[in-house]
Amino acid sequence: NAGVTQTPKFQVLKTGQSMTLQCAQDMNHEYMSWYRQDPGMGLRLIHYSVGAGITDQGEVPNGYNVSRSTTEDFPLRLLSAAPSQTSVYFCATSDNPAYGYTFGSGTRLTVV
Amino acid sequence: SQQGEEDPQALSIQEGENATMNCSYKTSINNLQWYRQNSGRGLVHLILIRSNEREKHSGRLRVTLDTSKKSSSLLITASRAADTASYFCATSGGSNYKLTFGKGTLLTVNP
Numbered sequence: 001n002a003g004v005t006q007t008p009k010f011q012v013l014k015t016g017q018s019m020t021l022q023c024a025q026d027m028n029h030e031y032m033s034w035y036r037q038d039p040g041m042g043l044r045l046i047h048y049s050v051g052a053g054i055t056d057q058g059e060v061p062n063g064y065n066v067s068r069s070t071t072e073d074f075p076l077r078l079l080s081a082a083p084s085q086t087s088v089y090f091c092a093t094s095d096n097p098a099y100g101y102t103f104g105s106g107t108r109l110t111v112v
Numbered sequence: 113s114q115q116g117e118e119d120p121q122a123l124s125i126q127e128g129e130n131a132t133m134n135c136s137y138k139t140s141i142n143n144l145q146w147y148r149q150n151s152g153r154g155l156v157h158l159i160l161i162r163s164n165e166r167e168k169h170s171g172r173l174r175v176t177l178d179t180s181k182k183s184s185s186l187l188i189t190a191s192r193a194a195d196t197a198s199y200f201c202a203t204s205g206g207s208n209y210k211l212t213f214g215k216g217t218l219l220t221v222n223p
């Protein structure tokens with residue numbers, strides 16, 4: 001039982017490149033979210049999903065796309081990376097948000 | 113926009129002492145959650161308190177909630193070096209799908 005798995009753990013991109021951050025969970029959780037964490041800023045919600053086929057925007061969605069074709073996976077796509085997207089990205093899942101979320105270990109992304 | 117704001121930003125104590133962290137928020141909530149983050153790791157859910165609750169305990173953790181003051185506190189009793197971490201409060205209001213985090217309190221417990 002792996003819980004929430006994020007890959008890769010580290011990534012360096014050049015400005016303008018695209019990439020996909022992967023998030024997979026084996027807990028059959030319906031709710032999945034992506035957050036970014038910047039120094040002194042706490043965590044900010046990028047996109048979230050309440051089930052397969054359903055996604056919505058969070059607080060800072062610009063520059064990111066998501067899709068949810070299966071319950072298990074919730075990839076986050078950077079369309080054209082910018083230095084402002086340098087951050088640590090966390091995926092979080094829940095079977096009932098009223099009881100809290102389980103977080104992955106994060107992906108540290110640097111855009112140069 | 114940040115909903116929760118933790119206070120203090122940093123706290124340094126000796127092992128065995130109690131640590132108290134505070135969180136203030138701006139709008140009405142369904143629940144308030146506390147998470148711990150060890151350096152370079154993901155967040156771990158510690159405890160959740162609902163808007164109709166005033167106090168909750170879990171092991172060495174005690175959380176209080178004052179909805180009239182829009183504030184919460186997290187007390188860690190008999191702290192240990194392993195408690196060294198950042199602690200975040202997160203509020204959920206309106207839609208339970210979205211959590212809004214504060215900037216965190218960095219707790220250092222010295223052996």
